[in-house]
Amino acid sequence: MPSPLFADRSAPQPPERGTVEALITQTRRLRGEVDAVRRDTEVDDDDTLWRWQRALCDLAVHQLDDLGAHLEELKAGRPDGPAPEEPARGQHRAPRQGREIQDGAAPARGRIGSAEWNLLTDEVSWSDELFEIFGRPPESGPLSLDELPSLVFADDQTLLTAMVTGCLIDGRPMDGEFRIVRPDGRVRTLRMTGEPVLDADGCTASMWAVLRDISELRRSERAVRDVRDSLHREHHIAQTERRLVVELQEAVLPSWRGSSRPAARSGPAALDVAARHLPSTADPSACRDWYDALELPGGDTLLTVGELTGQDMAAASSMAMTLGALRGMAVAGIEPGALLGHLNQLLDTSERPALGSVLCSRYNPRTRTFAWAQAGHPAPLLFRDGTGRVLTPPDGVLLGATSGAAYEQADIRLRPGDLLVLYTDGLTRDGDTTGTDRDRLLALAPRLAGTRTAQECARAVVEELGTSERTDDACVMAARVGG
Known part of the structure; x- marks a missing residue:
């Protein structure tokens, strides 16, 4: 003054x-x-x-x-x-x-x-x-x-x-x-x-x-400046990590996701496969659930769906490691039950331990045999003649839950026109009183009976359940036997 x-x-x-x-x-x-x-x-x-x-x-x-x-x-x-x-x-x-x-x-x-x-x-x-x-x-x-x-x-x-x-x-x-x-x-x-x-x-x-x-x-x-700068750095790190997660998912997940898998080798019992990923409402970029379909040497088809614990890069890197190991062992001819045993050992000894819920299966088109094993995962649903039922699951605990776990394997002979639906938890929103994921999927049997392709089946499921608000992501896979 x-x-x-x-x-x-x-x-x-x-x-x-x-x-x-x-x-x-x-x-x-x-x-x-x-x-x-x-x-x-x-x-x-x-x-x-x-x-x-x-x-x-x-x-x-x-x-x-x-x-x-x-x-x-x-x-x-x-x-x-x-x-x-x-x-x-x-x-x-x-x-x-x-x-x-x-x-x-x-x-x-x-x-x-x-x-x-x-x-x-x-x-x-x-x-x-x-x-x-x-x-x-x-x-x-x-x-x-x-x-x-x-x-x-x-x-x-x-x-x-x-x-x-x-x-x-x-x-x-x-x-x-x-x-x-x-x-x-x-x-x-x-x-x-x-x-x-x-x-x-x-x-x-x-x-x-x-x-x-x-x-x-x-x-x-x-x-105030230091904390503001720290917030900016954290925001930049989070954006960078989110981008890396998306890029890693793009690299390891099937290129055909969201549509039908390219047609397998022709034959009377060829498998028609389609799958959809349903993102989390809370975090659309999060992706802890996966599905995969891979044609193996000799004509068999690997079908798998799963979910791993973890967040962001940890979850994405664990998923990449798991999918890579799973595909490698399947190509080497290891059956689903033994394959999950090896996968459990891999997760148990990993530097970043994680728990995993996985369904692994192998379809033989020559005999129409569907061999599968599960690690704490919902069993597949079989739709036949306009009705649906749950396949009886073989024993299996979550991957990474215990060392030296053994996983049983079940086989079922499929018929022409049979439809298998594999899915992960979280299709229905939290607090939904209309039924569990399994109940709501089974209730779709009349509608699924009128579909002609796996793509139509996957679309029907998404139209019924895909609009629900969910705190976690989920995925569903439809596999129809030709003939």
């Missing part, structure tokens, strides 16, 4: 007292409300969003404290000390004194101080608050302008020198920040504002300044 003794300015008129008091009351009330929010904010060091919210509250409280201190100064009017009757030329301004915010507001004592350096008499006047800010005992006396830089950070000494020089020589007001190192070793950030006081000849006779300790304010601002 301009000095009332600045040679070419008149003293400003004080504001209406009632207006300032009303602003002080509003500031105190708002400060209390923000502080209450800050106290109610439980900070979890591992939760970046919570830390950011708490840092913003701290910053708001510090800024309201500063606003309250300024309003109190505005309310008091002139600084303490003998006030001149008239802003005559050649008179010198008395040093500004810091004050405390009263009636429960945060104290400003120790955070705002004032000083005046008289160039004619070499006298220096410091307020008590300024001694507290600098950590300097009053009996040691105030610092002269030549001594002041000794406590200032080396990097900030040039700024302070420029401010003081501009004020003393050019008559410019001062407004800048610098850091000091107190005798107790604590580093504080100060903001200094002030003006020169001119004598009758227009020369600088003295310089007054108000210094505020804004260390906590700047600390809060840095905390």
